[in-house]
Amino acid sequence: MHNFTANYDKILDVLKKLGLESENFLYQIRKPKLTDLRLIAINLTSEYMSIDSEHQLFRILPADIKLLIERSVYNRRKRRLFTYMERIRKLLAEKFNDSEKYFIVDSMPLEVCKLSRSSRSKICKETDYALPNKGYCASQKMHYYGYKPEFDYNKAN
Known part of the structure; x- marks a missing residue:
């Protein structure tokens, strides 16, 4: 609306x-x-x-x-x-x-930097658990370097 x-x-x-x-x-x-x-x-x-x-x-x-x-x-x-x-x-x-018993979580990737700079980027690389990933977001039709929240279905049940 x-x-x-x-x-x-x-x-x-x-x-x-x-x-x-x-x-x-x-x-x-x-x-x-x-x-x-x-x-x-x-x-x-x-x-x-x-x-x-x-x-x-x-x-x-x-x-x-x-x-x-x-x-x-x-x-x-x-x-x-x-x-x-x-x-x-x-x-x-x-x-x-x-x-409600069930919820749908829709997430959008959080881009740390442009994909072309990902190999040179030092952002969030100090610790292993915070390393950004390369990925593809189908809804945005874009490749990204950063974070996308994951939803664990096993923990939800």
Whole structure:
């Protein structure tokens, strides 16, 4: 989905169903126009949609939300709400873990350096257990020199 408003509404609905004590977590003298829960929903929506830039986020943010908070205030409050966001992430993870028996782990290789420099590279070669490997990632259609997380199916069962 590329529609920010639709994604935001779904994420906000899930957050409201978590049963949190209130929509504002931080003590503030003046009641903010945009609640902390809605700010967290905006942040989670931007992460879900892979919006890395705050500038990009505020360009696509709907006008009704943009009127409630300005960019500098959003950034400051987002940093102050970090511990609450982590707590919400853990609650969501626990909710997913309770209902599912199997999980699919999709990983992307972490490239240490370009393949052409791999023979000269001294990165992570000090210890044997940290040696990077050469490999091929079919989904990215690329050869890489680095790390790709392995999933041991025997340990999962």
